[in-house]
Amino acid sequence: MSKSDHDPEALAQLQEKLAFLEDTLQQLNDAVTNQQRELIEMQNTNELLKEKYRQISAQQFEGEAVLDEKPPHY
Secondary structure, eight states, X not given: OOGGGGOHHHHHHHHHHHHHHHXXXXXXXXXXXXXXXXXXXXXXXXHHHHHHHHHHHHHHHHXXXXXXXXXXXX
């Protein structure tokens, strides 16, 4: 075994790096989780907006059809 295998300073540096990497991994995981939650929320909002658009378009189309009809007294 080499001297570096038993070097407390080297071990402490490795432990610091490991702690830093674990913290960074947790931060990245939290960010991805939040982004996924936001993405799902945006997809749901998008679906609601598309449905509302379809409803408005259908109402507008029905309104135009009524406007194109001649009144009954003609």
